[in-house]
Amino acid sequence: MHFALTDEQRMIIDTTRAFVEAEIYPHELAVERAGHLPLELIREIQSKAMAAGLYAANMPAEVGGAGLDTLSWLLYERELGRANYALHWTCVARPSNILLAGTPEQRARYLMPCIRGETWDCLAMTEPGAGSDLRGMKASARQEGSDWVLNGTKHFISHADLAGFTIAFMATGEEDTPRGPKKKITAFFVDKGTKGFTVRDGYRNVSHRGYTNAVLEFDECRVPAENVLGEPHKGFEVANTWLGATRLQVAATCLGRADRALQLAIAYAAERHQFGQAIGKFQGVSFKLADMAMELKAAELLTWEAAWKFDQATVTEADMSMAKLKATEVLAMIADEAIQIHGGMGLMDELPLERIWRDARVERIWEGTSEIQRHIISRELLRAQGG
Known part of the structure; x- marks a missing residue:
């Protein structure tokens, strides 16, 4: 390589x-x-x-x-x-890559305005009772003639207050599988202002202040058949095809914040003096810096390798999960250690460290929790042995 x-x-x-x-x-x-x-x-x-x-x-x-x-x-x-x-x-x-899965007409109506900066998109998957288990969603859609009628609630929907439309994933049926009944899922474009579609304020979040989430309510919300993204009952396949790389996106943004925190810690360790010398001279601080740099390098290499493999069409789910898992956990460690090196000043909002520390917490939850990433990695390992 x-x-x-x-x-x-x-x-x-x-x-x-x-x-x-x-x-x-x-x-x-x-x-x-x-x-x-x-x-x-x-x-x-x-x-x-x-x-x-x-x-x-x-x-x-x-x-x-x-x-x-x-x-x-x-x-x-x-x-x-x-x-x-x-x-x-x-x-x-x-804009979300999933918009590229649309028909030419859907791209003109939804993708291009996002690229021109006229509006924003948002994805509605998560529900109060269905987070990592998307097949457990209760929000549903039924077909009536050439229309679909949507009902249910989604929450934790990022920047839905700004978005001109949402891509809502709804249960649209059920099929039998060797592991029991499984819900079919369909993705729909739903324009803000559509009758029966309401966007409500979400929750106050300790991470990413200014970045909003919302609760979306669908009450007999009627949309035409041309608003289906992909094929009916194939929404899960659309999501898997187009949204896999979002784990790498999360990993990359975490690397940026981790590096910023590390550079602040290095600079402070070099300039802050105690007991007649820079605190970076003490092993208690210098070893922290060494571990922070080493772990960041490891997370970077995992992420860049997965990116390279993505373009070679050889990337696996485990590759992307390893990158996301490592980068998010390394960010948490580096943010915490950077604050420890700064002492009390690290918790003051005059520096970005307390923000980076708070923001790091959500990264191990959204786009698949750390536990889900470990499940994906271990599942791939076991499948190779027929497990």
């Missing part, structure tokens, strides 16, 4: 990092303290991101994106991940 970055990849890193430092960092503290991301600020940064060629950069070139290979895309995500999540995710939006 060739480990050197190309000139283009270095340019992506430098351009994205410069943008993050100049246009996003200055607004972090205000957003953290207010817990709110003003629309006028979103539009200001969004406009600058478009001018810099960073908006919707995850999309293929033929639809107006940057056409990046997977590794280059994740290098870009790592640099964005250094910043407050609400700011980089909303203002430098990356």
Whole structure:
């Protein structure tokens, strides 16, 4: 494997990092303290991101994106991940790849406005009683003539307050399998403002302040057949085909925050003096820094290898789960140790460390908990032995 970055990849890193430092960092503290991301600020940064060629950069070139290979895309995500999540995710939006699964008409109606920055998308899968077990969802849709009628509740739906539409996954039947009955699932585009579709405020979250979640309610919500994404009863297959790489996206953004925390810890250990010398000279601190750097390097290598394999069409579910699991747990460790090195100052909001520490907690939960990732990894190991 060739480990050197190309000139283009270095340019992506430098351009994205410069943008993050100049246009996003200055607004972090205000957003953290207010817990709110003003629309006028979103539009200001969004406009600058478009001018810099960073908006919707995850999309293929033929639809107006940057056409990046997977590794280059994740290098870009790592640099964005250094910043407050609400700011980089909303203002430098990356539309969900699942929109590429749409028909030409659906792409024109839903994908292209997201790429142009006119609206945002949101995915509605999780329910109060169905998180990791999507087959356990209770929200359902029934067919009536050429329409579908949706009923049920989704929650923890990210930035649904801003989104112009949602892609809602609903149970639409049941089939018998050797392991018992299994629900069929269908994905639907549902426009905000559709009768019977209500977006309610979600929960106050300790992680990612300014990045909202919502509760979506469907009450006899009627949508036409052309709003089905993919084929009826094949929503699970659509999700598996298009959303697998989101685990790598989470891993990459975690790497960016972990590196920011590590660099702050290194700088502080070099400049802070106690007992007549820099605290980095004490083994209690220097060994922490060594472990932090080593674990970050391991997480990076797992993530970059999975990205490379993704483009070779050889990546496995375990590869992506290992990257997500390692990166999220390394971020938690580095954030905690960076605060320990800073002492009391690490918990003050004058520094980004307490935010990084809080934000790290959700990463081991969303896009599949650490326990789910370990299940995926071990399942693949056992299957190779017929288990």
